[in-house]
Amino acid sequence: MRTALLVIDVQESFRQRPIWAAINNPGIVDRIDPLVEAARANGDLVAWIRHIEPGTGNVFDPALGFVEYLPGLKPAAGEPELLKTSHNAFTTTNLQQELTAQGVGRVVVTGIRTEQCCETTARVASDLGYETVFVTDATATNPIEHRDAPAGRDLAEILADPRTLGTAAIVERTEYALAGRFATVTDAASAVRDWRGAGA
Template structure:
């Protein structure tokens, strides 16, 4: 099976938001780099995905300069970088064409956010016929405010609200939703030798 690693949205946009203080994996760039190094060592394709929201004036607006890989990450020569404007990595990019041209049938997913772009991409990839591996501890997410929380509340208010979903709860829910249906759940240790470096 030809395989590819998708590194989804591990970009500076997230560090530019106040919610970064509550991220589940502050070292997500290092985790993604370990997976990329291991994928290269196996001869797997590595695809880098960025998320852009042009014209919004927020950290995902390319005009602000944050829509770039986090410091410490760099594609190797020949590794594609695609920029999406949807939550999944397929709909607004040429990702499927790239994978098809390379004969890829298996995908490994990591990145930000666990339950949004990563999970959505994994679900769609499974529907497209790819064998998907979801590396949960190489994804990152943030607490989610309750649907009835007042708009515009601060991060401190969100964290203090007992109705807020914690990052652990989000990660567990994602694993339950994906396992046995859309993806095989794996860990960083499962896929990277102890000595894997960038």
């Protein structure tokens, strides 16, 4: 069974937001790069997904020029590059058709943000019948404000609010929600070892 590594929204847009200063995994590229190399070495697919919001004037608007991969990530010739406008990587792209055409039955999920686009993609992938692997330390997220928090606060105010959900809690909740239901939860080093073992 062929595997696809999904690299979701690892793009400059996120670094343009003040909340990036509180990201839990600023070195995410260093976690994803070995996975990309392992997938390619095993003859598996690497699919690159970026989030866009055309016409909004925000950091996800392609017109502003921030919808680019973070430095260190570069698709190889022939690897699919998809632009999405939904949280998951399937609904507004042809990702499923691409995976079917490539004979993929297993997906490995990485990217930004852990509990949003990555978790949602993992859930949809599972529902579509893919064996799904979620590489938690090859994802990244930031603290989340309480739903009743006032708008427009700066980062210091957000972090000082005891109702703000920290990144450790977000990651823990995501792993609890996915493991044994929607995905196998693992770490990057283990996923690389699995790929190398599969190619041996």
